[in-house]
Amino acid sequence: MEQTATPTTVAQLVPDELETPPLTLSQLTWRRFKRHKMAIFGGITLILLFIFSFGGVFVFTEAYANFTETGNRLQSPSSIHPFGTDTVGRDILARVIYGGQISILIGITAMLVEVTVGVIIGSLSGFYGGKIDSILMRFTEAVFIIPQIFLLLVMAKYFAGKVPNMTLFGRTFSGSVVVIILIIGLTSWPYLARIVRSQFLYLKENEFILAARAIGTPTSQIIVRHIIPNSMAPILVAATLGVATAITTEAYISFLGMGVRPPTATWGNMLEGAYNYIETAWWLWLFPGMLIALTVLSINFLGDGLRDAFDPRSRAI
Amino acid sequence: MTRYIIRRLLQAIPLLFIISIVLFALMQTMGDPIATMGGRTATKAKDRERLTRQLGLDKPIYMQYLFWLIGNDWTKTDMDGDGVPETPGKRKGVLRGDFGTSLVNRGVPVTKVIGDRLPNTLLLMLAAEFVIITGALLIGIYSALHQYSTADNVITTATFILYSMPVFFFALVAMYIFSVNFKRWGLPYLPTVGMFEPETGKTPIQVAWHMVLPVATLSFAFFAGYSRYVRGSMLEVLSQDYVRTAKSKGLPKPDIIYIHALKNAALPIVTIIGLDLPFLLGGAIVTERIFAWPGMGRLFLDHVERSDTPVVMGILMMIAVAVIIFQIITDVTYAWLDPRIRYD
Secondary structure: OHHHHHHHHHHHHHHHHHOOOOOOOHHHHHHHHHHHHHHHHHHHHHHHHHHHHHHHHHOOOHHHHHOOOHHHHHOOOOOOOOOOOOOOEEEHHHHHHHHHHHHHHHHHHHHHHHHHHHHHHHHHHHOOOOHHHHHHHHHHHHHHHOOOOHHHHHHHHOOOOOOOOOOEOOOEEHHHHHHHHHHHHHHHHHHHHHHHHHHHHHHHOHHHHHHHHOOOOOOOHHHHHHHHOHHHHHHHHHHHHHHHHHHHHHHHHHHHHOOOOOOOOHHHHHOOOOHHHHHHHOOOOHHHHHHHHHHHHHHHHHHHHHHHHHHHOOOOO | OOOHHHHHHHHHHHHHHHHHHHHHHHHHHHOOEEEOOOOOOOHHHHHHHHHHHHHHOOOHHHHHHHHHHOOOOOEEEOOOOOOOOEOOOOOHHHHHOOEEEOOOOOOEEEHHHHHHHHHHHHHHHHHHHHHHHHHHHEEEEEEEEHOOOOOHHHHHHHHHHHHHHHHHHHHHHHHHHHHHHHOOOOOOOOOOOOOOOOOOOOOOOHHHOOOOOHHHHHHHHHHHHOOOOOOOOHHHOOHHHHHHHHHOOOOOOOOOHHHHHHHHHHHHHHHHHHHOHHHHHHHHHHHHHOOOOHHHHHHHHHHHHOHHHHHHHHHHHHHHHHHHHOOOHHHHHHHHHHHHOOOO
16 A cells, blocks of 8 residues: 555656745745835835935035025025025035045945945854954954943044045045044944854864864965855844945944044934924924934845845745 | 853953944044033133143053053053143943043033933833833734734734834824924823923922823834734644643633733743843934933933943943843743743
8 A cells, every 4th residue: 555655646746846946045035025015115215315315416516515694594494495595504414425435435335345344254264263253352342341332432532533535436425424434333243253153163163164174275275265145144234234324323423423424424424403492493303313314224124134044944935 | 040140250351341342443533522621712722722631632552442441450551741640540441331421511420420311211111122022912912812803904904003103203293293283272281391390300200291192102012013012923823732722621712812822922022121221222213312311322422422432331331231130030921921931
């Protein structure tokens, strides 16, 4: 009985499998991601915000965004200035557009710095272990222990005014932009380094690493070609959320008056001192504040969706 | 356990050394503390030279660090500028509990400058921590017990939005609604500045009333994050076998939820409360600046701006010690709550 039953079930299964070819890993991931409605919402909102800040260049010139007209200060929203004007009469809509570019730029580049440092330190520490690990981890702990914002404020003071303004693509950027990118990147990597380290600790014990070693693959190749691609998922999720944190962090220090210096606008420095006008001019802080909140919310949704999509234990298809 | 605690404390010593060296190096070019000492007029060159010498700022950085660390009462300094060191130093150094004197408030010991502000910050933090924990537990347990209901979905969305909102934006919106507009509509409105009204004085009721907005600002993001966490860990625990056993034994529902489930679900929460202390302190800076709360965060900002190295170093080292001690307390509490964990 049993002997006859087994071949028939196999025979039934084979054509069935042929009709629907198995999904690849990326297809599965994309399917899981699509099911996360909030992540899709976050992605679309981010694209719109991107178009808003970078497409706005064709509507307003940067000179207009930095044009001061003190006779026109603190105007409430009207048809000429849809978002009103600030304390020196600059158009808030135009500044929000140009500020968005800088805020997004800072978010992404600071994340790149963070990921570079975090991955290097985390992988060296996790792969080599022993003395290197304990030295690097003590260092990581030291950076981790001082609350980031305190370190940032001290470092912002340290580097302030040391980097000259620079011209790029015919636009002048305040040197403080570079300072802020570097100090945010250089203070936020410990968290990522720990994730990478734990990934390395786990992955390096796998058989495929042993196999790679056995055929004589050099260590650098093992790290770059075998381990890093396998720990990509948590790194990507942390990097996505890192952009959101970097944007908020920039806003914090600029809000406290130690971040990016005017005339370069960012969403953060537009809020500086806005609480002095809380009773008289709500448009000063509402628009840049809402844009920061919306961006961070969308990135967090996106990160949450990515986390679920990359999770190998998630069985949802 | 005692051996574990001692080992952790010993490990903290080199860590604190690294931190203090890095911070001290960063402090050195933070700015010129002497520039503003002349009050409204710029400091004269002669005074500048004298002050630099008297404050010991002309010494090489490693000597300054050494003086900061172990004091200078074992050596003599040159106070009158004739090139001959004659006055014995008075500083005892951090290792003997002397954090030096503030450069901005001349002659006031750093410990006193910080000590004056510390209770205000602690008051704010304790109140915020209380709101965070009780709120997160209530909301988290409620959503876990009503998973996927309308209320749960609303709570999930709301906590996500709150979690993504920058502290200052929340503060500005709260100020705009609860004080500006409530005042406009003739409703009782919340104060936005300071700890008390100057005319009524510092009564407990005044302080409590002034604390509402700062505490809300300080706690909302953590509250949102933790309630997600409580929900997640409650859901995990509720599907465990021992909860089913408790149900089938016929135990009353509150007993199952609060004794069998919550006790186990609370474990991971203890860890994040301990580890999030640095972030809560960070939030205090922005909150204290916005609401003009006379605490440590504002002290730090004011003294960073005026390059007051001793005070800034004092605050940062105190925070570092607090964070390390909290981490140890967290680990110990965790082991005490979860008998499966052994450190020895």
